[in-house]
Amino acid sequence: MILTVTLNAALDVTYFVDRLVPRASHRVDTVHERAGGKGVNVSRVLAALGRPTTVTGLAGGPTGTVLRAELRAAGLRDELLPIAGDSRRTVTVVSREDGDATVFNQSGPRVQPADWADFTAWYAQLIRHAAVVVLCGSLPPGLPPDAYGQLVTLAAAAGAATVLDTSGPPLLAALSAGPDVIKPNAAELAAVTGHRDIAAAAAELRALGARAVVVSCGPDGLYALTPQASWRATPPERLSGNPTGAGDACVAALAAGLASGTPWPDTLREAVALSAAAVPCPVAGDFDADLYHRFRTTVTVEDVHDAHTDR
Numbered sequence: 361m362i363l364t365v366t367l368n369a370a371l372d373v374t375y376f377v378d379r380l381v382p383r384a385s386h387r388v389d390t391v392h393e394r395a396g397g398k399g400v401n402v403s404r405v406l407a408a409l410g411r412p413t414t415v416t417g418l419a420g421g422p423t424g425t426v427l428r429a430e431l432r433a434a435g436l437r438d439e440l441l442p443i444a445g446d447s448r449r450t451v452t453v454v455s456r457e458d459g460d461a462t463v464f465n466q467s468g469p470r471v472q473p474a475d476w477a478d479f480t481a482w483y484a485q486l487i488r489h490a491a492v493v494v495l496c497g498s499l500p501p502g503l504p505p506d507a508y509g510q511l512v513t514l515a516a517a518a519g520a521a522t523v524l525d526t527s528g529p530p531l532l533a534a535l536s537a538g539p540d541v542i543k544p545n546a547a548e549l550a551a552v553t554g555h556r557d558i559a560a561a562a563a564e565l566r567a568l569g570a571r572a573v574v575v576s577c578g579p580d581g582l583y584a585l586t587p588q589a590s591w592r593a594t595p596p597e598r599l600s601g602n603p604t605g606a607g608d609a610c611v612a613a614l615a616a617g618l619a620s621g622t623p624w625p626d627t628l629r630e631a632v633a634l635s636a637a638a639v640p641c642p643v644a645g646d647f648d649a650d651l652y653h654r655f656r657t658t659v660t661v662e663d664v665h666d667a668h669t670d671r
């Protein structure tokens with residue numbers, strides 16, 4: 361089983377407009393509302409691939425009730441821990457004309473120390489059944505900055521591999537716990553390391569404790585730095601739509617690859633195929649199955665033999 365952890369679960373609201381214009385008012389012709397937060401999206405993708413998966417994390421209040429009902433209606437196994445605070449909403453505005461998505465993420469409800477203690481105890485039970493634990497998204501206020509580090513340490517002690525997709529201080533604070541894979545995007549990588557050379561920045565995060573670093577580079581695909589080698593994986597074509605869930609589809613493939621012991625080049629091919637196939641879908645957590653099957657055979661994976669691979 362692959363356990364996904366969403367500490368800042370959300371009700372994701374997606375608006376579609378013809379063209380987003382700052383300082384103008386807009387007619388919203390289509391609205392989607394559903395349970396989200398990165399880990400939830402990862403579980404949606406895994407479930408669609410037929411992989412057993414469980415959703416945990418924190419959710420509460422009226423918004424938490426709505427998002428949990430939607431999650432269950434979607435057929436996902438809901439093991440979210442209830443908290444007193446009201447879960448957040450996020451708003452994504454997709455501008456059809458230019459294919460861009462603008463995302464507004466609320467910071468989330470304040471989590472009390474007792475909630476965190478209850479969650480770590482609950483998580484310690486759940487990881488006993490997990491081969492891989494996926495830890496994703498921002499931390500809501502009130503959680504310790506090393507929350508993900510604590511969860512990585514508990515998972516490792518239970519024999520589960522970990523994939524971490526977060527940014528900023530929570531990412532930096534988790535590295536010394538030794539996550540098996542981290543998946544920053546290029547902007548997040550530059551923000552935590554202070555420089556834009558992707559290979560050098562990824563090497564810096566490996567030196568701080570991450571075993572493998574997979575960097576998502578939007579329409580250019582992925583760069584991966586692992587203990588064995590480094591690779592670039594490139595999609596066959598650029599697509600437009602809503603790229604919001606593409607990173608989550610990528611993480612789902614990384615987790616599935618870890619769970620199955622798949623060789624890195626094949627895992628990266630899957631990750632690029634799935635994330636590219638997510639872009640044309642209106643909401644995060646979905647992917648186009650036909651495109652995915654087409655891309656699996658057309659993604660290019662090249663061994664880049666750069667100076668940062670210690671082999």
Ligand SMILES: O=P(O)(O)OC[C@@]1(O)O[C@H](CO)[C@@H](O)[C@@H]1O
Nearest residue numbers: 370396397398450465497498604
């Ligand atoms: O504030 P975070 O946790 O970083 O990001 C939250 C979020 O925008 O990410 C997902 C898309 O990746 C959305 O489903 C979700 O609500």
